[in-house]
Amino acid sequence: MAQDMTxxxxxxxxxxxxxxxxxxxxxxxxxxxxxLSFDKMExxxxxxxxxxxxxxxxxxxxxxxxxxxxYAACFYLESRFKSQGTKLIPDGPEEQALMYxxxxxxxxxxxxxxxxxxxxxxxxxxxxxESALKRNTETLxxxxxxxxxxxxxxxxxSYLAGKDFTMTDVVVFPTVATAFRFGLSAGRYPKLGAYHAxxxxxxxxxxxxxxxxxxxLKGQDTLKDI
Amino acid sequence: MAQDMTxxxxxxxxxxxxxxxxxxxxxxxxxxxxxLSFDKMExxxxxxxxxxxxxxxxxxxxxxxxxxxxYAACFYLESRFKSQGTKLIPDGPEEQALMYxxxxxxxxxxxxxxxxxxxxxxxxxxxxxESALKRNTETLxxxxxxxxxxxxxxxxxSYLAGKDFTMTDVVVFPTVATAFRFGLSAGRYPKLGAYHAxxxxxxxxxxxxxxxxxxxLKGQDTLKDI
Numbered sequence: 187m188a189q190d191m192t193x194x195x196x197x198x199x200x201x202x203x204x205x206x207x208x209x210x211x212x213x214x215x216x217x218x219x220x221x222l223s224f225d226k227m228e229x230x231x232x233x234x235x236x237x238x239x240x241x242x243x244x245x246x247x248x249x250x251x252x253x254x255x256x257y258a259a260c261f262y263l264e265s266r267f268k269s270q271g272t273k274l275i276p277d278g279p280e281e282q283a284l285m286y287x288x289x290x291x292x293x294x295x296x297x298x299x300x301x302x303x304x305x306x307x308x309x310x311x312x313x314x315x316e317s318a319l320k321r322n323t324e325t326l327x328x329x330x331x332x333x334x335x336x337x338x339x340x341x342x343x344s345y346l347a348g349k350d351f352t353m354t355d356v357v358v359f360p361t362v363a364t365a366f367r368f369g370l371s372a373g374r375y376p377k378l379g380a381y382h383a384x385x386x387x388x389x390x391x392x393x394x395x396x397x398x399x400x401x402x403l404k405g406q407d408t409l410k411d412i
Numbered sequence: 413m414a415q416d417m418t419x420x421x422x423x424x425x426x427x428x429x430x431x432x433x434x435x436x437x438x439x440x441x442x443x444x445x446x447x448l449s450f451d452k453m454e455x456x457x458x459x460x461x462x463x464x465x466x467x468x469x470x471x472x473x474x475x476x477x478x479x480x481x482x483y484a485a486c487f488y489l490e491s492r493f494k495s496q497g498t499k500l501i502p503d504g505p506e507e508q509a510l511m512y513x514x515x516x517x518x519x520x521x522x523x524x525x526x527x528x529x530x531x532x533x534x535x536x537x538x539x540x541x542e543s544a545l546k547r548n549t550e551t552l553x554x555x556x557x558x559x560x561x562x563x564x565x566x567x568x569x570s571y572l573a574g575k576d577f578t579m580t581d582v583v584v585f586p587t588v589a590t591a592f593r594f595g596l597s598a599g600r601y602p603k604l605g606a607y608h609a610x611x612x613x614x615x616x617x618x619x620x621x622x623x624x625x626x627x628x629l630k631g632q633d634t635l636k637d638i
Contacts, residue, residue: 239558251509255516262509283477283488290481293519310547315539332465 191217194245200360201256210390213271274353285347292358337377369410417443420471424622426586427482436616439497500579511573518584563603593631
């Protein structure tokens, strides 16, 4: 099916997961899938650097075309395989506008989540400050409440940009799932919890679920009290 | 022409500038343009909050459609006015792939630039550290060298994603211009300097040049030694 495609990825990386969901939705199974280990620093290995000078995953190649940025790869796949699999960009101007808007707000959600759950990874030991982590956490809570409100307004059973599954779900769901993996409470964020439960049943999500989350069912509890 | 469109913006904000360039390129002059003052905190005013719950500019409305995220607004305008003005997304799959790739790398460039030039804005006084600003600056230099290399590879007179002006230029040029406004040396980054000079002559750029840069021709020298 997609033998001329290669994806280098790491388990649990939201950017990698986005591309994997897009590939599933566009019925592009059968690509060369290479799972790399972050612990072994394989994302800095020569096989990554050959495709991606940034030394990051995802690294994605289709024939001679290289598209490593996760959002870019999702746009590329939708454009290249428009009539195959799930239609990820709606036709209606209003639906499209909301889809684009939420897609890009999704980058804020991801940044704000990362600034809390990966704080120790991004900030060197001598520079870590309780006050900064506290502020980052408050910023994340404000952001999560925005999304909870968006889903509430759309009504039950909705996807992130309306009644239909779109590109927004492809790129933002991995962030939502990561928040729950890090202990976010579905009791406190019921709409996000319901969205998470809805998406977990989707074949593209099941097929791309991070393997190390399956091996070790228990995640962290970093966000349990927010 | 575009009387059913309203843009709330701030002078010198790269995200606002992106939308203004897109509007110019798509021949959508004549929109309701409302210049707000960051100093007076007008981006937190009710007229912004009515459109944008995040209290940020750009805030953009077209009829009843609201699209505030700058990348989202650019995609929306291109999709809605595909055959009007400049074609911003090329047809060829390889050209398209490069355009998407560089567009999204452009977000890294913007983040890394902001982490240096707006360091004092983002980090509260008691938390500022020389070591962090130094690391941010090194990260920015690495990033700028990547872009310098991209332009070198494309050859002289190129735009950011090839021989033609694309959406990548719409969204990334404001960041490049901001780097030069903050003292980046065209001597040390000659390809970026040539690109900056090329773009400055473009009508859409001239028409949308930050007014306070025109009033005060001298920028900062934050980046002069990097």
